[in-house]
Amino acid sequence: MPTVLGLEGSANKVGAGVVRDGAVLSNCRATYVTPPGQGFAPGPTGRHHRAVLLGLIRDALREAGVEPRDLDGVAFTKGPGMGAPLAVVAAVARTLAQLWRRPLLAVNHCVGHIEMGRLLGRAPDPLALYVSGGNTQVIAYSRRRYRILGETVDVAVGNCIDRLARLLQVTPDTTGRRLIPLPYVVKGLDVSFSGLLSHLQAVTPKLLESGEATPEDLCFSLQETAFAMLAEVTERALALTRARHLLLVGGVACNHRLQEMLQTMCRARGAELCPVDDRYCIDNGAMIAQAGWEMLRVGQVTELSQSGITQRYRTDEVEVTWRD
Known part of the structure; x- marks a missing residue:
């Protein structure tokens, strides 16, 4: 039963979640909040994510009851999204994948939403x-x-x-x-x-x-x-x-x-x-973990050299090898 850690941070939400064989074991999230009437800029948003992400990962692993050695892959949002927040999450994912010697799984943000919806909605x-x-x-x-x-x-x-x-x-x-x-x-x-x-x-x-x-x-x-x-x-x-x-x-x-x-x-x-x-409509790490789980089970892993972010990563650019 593959177990995947998923990291999301394409906009003002940053999250870490763990999925094992179709079951969501944890889904921790933090939001960068600005005053009413103000938007969120890439730089401050990225700094917020950098400050809280490692804590979210620790919480997600603890809540899921797993250790790094129990993981079979580390998934992260490759894009689309805002550059600075995406870069923070990608850097953390690359570091953990190398540190723990686990496959890296670069996920399209929209595909993450769809795969989590397919899982929860039981609509194949x-x-x-x-x-x-x-x-x-x-x-x-x-x-x-x-x-x-x-x-x-x-x-x-x-x-x-x-x-x-x-x-x-x-x-x-x-x-x-x-x-x-x-x-x-x-x-x-x-x-x-x-x-x-x-x-x-x-x-x-x-x-x-x-x-x-x-x-x-x-x-x-x-x-x-x-x-x-x-x-x-x-x-x-x-x-x-x-x-x-x-x-x-x-x-x-x-x-x-x-x-x-x-x-x-x-x-x-x-x-x-x-x-x-x-809980899963709003950007979250569990949806990235679920899409990464689907990729991992068919061997669609990401080489380190291909793990850069893509701010304009269209949904239809992804080859969906895990479906018929």
């Missing part, structure tokens, strides 16, 4: 909607690749929501109930959020000053519009692939309103929505 061949701060993709498996059927052509949905929150200097609050008309841009199976953001940047000061809308109304309207766009392209992809399961993964997958809208759409199409537990 789902269509996947991957929504996070940095990524928005509709994905299906075919011929040893996770094929991107549709994606954002500009900013990701999570980044879109965060940028409105920074504009308003608030934490996103969708308790508003006035739906303000916003640009709705769907292009086949692709979506675009930049025009929606530009429109909000232009009209927000006037709407707030005149009392025509509250910050909550603006957050509510953005969420409803963006999620409707995602539901439309996902429904189109379900019709195209005839998939019976929809896997919802990524940090934004924790949003209950998005789950509700997709649940309604799936029921109308006779499909089943498989949302992932919140």
